Amino acid sequence: MPSVRFRLNGVELDVDADPDRSLLDILRGQLGVTGPHFGCGAGECGACNVIVGDRAVTACDTPLWSVADKDVTTIEGLGTSERPHPLQRAFIAEQALQCGYCVSGILMSAAALLRRNPSPTSREVKEALDRNLCRCGSHQRMVRAVLRAAEEMAAG
């Protein structure tokens, strides 16, 4: 079985698996990293978003081979219960989630945005989250939460 090496949340891994398998399948199955959720399975809803390098990508249609030698960050690598990421604090403060199924993917899209653009406008936040679906309809609160997190991060 071929081996694919990548860094997951800062930890170097060698994964023995078919390189054509989806990254989401490997994360949730073989590696037990269940933060990225299975939604549509077609790269359309964003529930499975992770960050590869500095871009948010849908893990469900990302082949394992394409992350070789790259940094993959999942929600598990963003923050912890003890030390949540500013985005996670802001989502709680703004009550920006209801059922929560989409939120791990949305947080990764937002985190990728803030890495590239620490002071986004409301429009830029909406564009960054455009490919993430939330069936509960919490989008407006999420936009506010991302802007709040950006302000907090800028203030240090």
Add this chain to the structure above:
Amino acid sequence: MNSLNILSGGAAQGLVGSLTQAFKAQTGFDIAGEFGAVGLMADKLRKGASADIVILTAALLARLAEEKLVVAASIADVGLVETALAVRAGDPPVTVRDAVGLREAILASDAVFVPDTKASTAGIHVANVLQQLGISDQAADRLRIFPNGATAMRELAASDARRPIGCTQSTEIISTKGVTLSGSLPPGCELATMYTAGITTAAAHPQQAQELIGLLTGADQREQRKRAGFVS
């Protein structure tokens, strides 16, 4: 011998050409494919053209990833390219300090060589700048439009016009014999475009495509990218 199929904006042609030998030594693969206006290259991929790797503007590549034609995780920045002015080798350079100077330079020339004004990054920008300067109509009869920047620059080099100038991506000017880079566009008219590489979802040789992306973006090739006209 096996070949890696590429569809690329003309801006990256010089850089890819300079890496062909290294890529062949590393993988045993040749590089085949097409370089042209980014919009046309994207449409070729959409229509089913066989390609392992595409090098296009960042915005266009992001759209192709959304359309599931490019593997999003494979996308990597190659570098920024400026749209710039060119003159025939041996002609006096065109020095433009501001928008007024650019307007004068265009109106003083009898032929302006540019790539496709609807499908290429530089050509679309030239059309916008002419409009911005209020000389779209005046300049229309002197525009010489070609399918891509490399062709436009070759035609500029062979031109027998009295005072021709060209405008396209700096990388295409640098890689064309017979023309000389004559400076960037002035403030307010300038354009720097990020070019990115990505592997297609239908790639027959994804591993080799990944190796080419490694060469295109690697720290070891920084000097080579600079020589080809990339500014970062």
